[in-house]
Amino acid sequence: ARLTHVLITHAHYGHFGGAAELRERTGAKVGGPTLGSDILRDPYLEPGMRYNIQFNRYPPGFEAHACPPDFVFDDGETIAVGDITLKAILVQGHTKDSTCFLFDDGGKRGLFTGDVVFYGGKLGLLNLEGFSMDDYRRDIHKLTDLGVDMLLPGHSVFVLRRGQSHIRRAAHKLGDFVMPETFFETNEFMWERDYLKVMSE
Incomplete structure (x- = not known):
């Protein structure tokens, strides 16, 4: 089976952080909620990001990757x-x-x-x-x-x-x-x- 779609339930980085790479590797279309699309385009807008950085929950050298959606849904x-x-x-x-x-x-x-x-x-x-x-x-x-x-x-x-x-x-x-x-x-x-x-x- 071929992966054709990646659907994001909400714009927390733990739920979309790998979506851009999945799209690049498979050609799948990424869809996300309209209300979270700004964060998908700029993950540093995600409220939890600053806390995860502050409490060292990411490895050294971590960089968040944006994933502008191919389509949005409501x-x-x-x-x-x-x-x-x-x-x-x-x-x-x-x-x-x-x-x-x-x-x-x-x-x-x-x-x-x-x-x-x-x-x-x-x-x-x-x-x-x-x-x-x-x-x-x-x-x-x-x-x-x-x-x-x-x-x-x-x-x-x-x-x-x-x-x-x-x-x-x-x-x-x-x-x-x-x-x-x-x-x-x-x-x-x-x-x-x-x-x-x-x-x-």
Whole structure:
């Protein structure tokens, strides 16, 4: 199979930093959210970049690479990739441009969630410019009745069945007065524990 499209869920460098090289190597078209396209063109505008530099999270000599998108998309637009059509769903909160992609394939419904919703209903909470709890509470309900089987987040494990239950749990947590669990508890450093838990269900 040939890579034809790279779709960026949101303009955080950890999610688009390699997109320009992928495009160069494969000829794939890169698409990104309209609301984050300024950062794709100049990654140093990304709010988290200065913190990652300040706390030495990048290796010595690090340089961020811009990736001007070949096309942009907005809430509700559809994107055809081979035999599959993905619907863009803007869910602001983690960032102003956070976008999920809904698709149907082989009798199952999947949702790429970027950093919006993770396994166990964990959320992409940040102490960072561009994050908004109010937006999260408002927009999470776009996802609560989609009938999702496969939940495919940008970090940690994929959920291949009953994905909708994880989304509903996230929405429930956002409706409570207690701070929800953050995705930092579901990041790459915790993947093994989460994977084993999913496999045992």
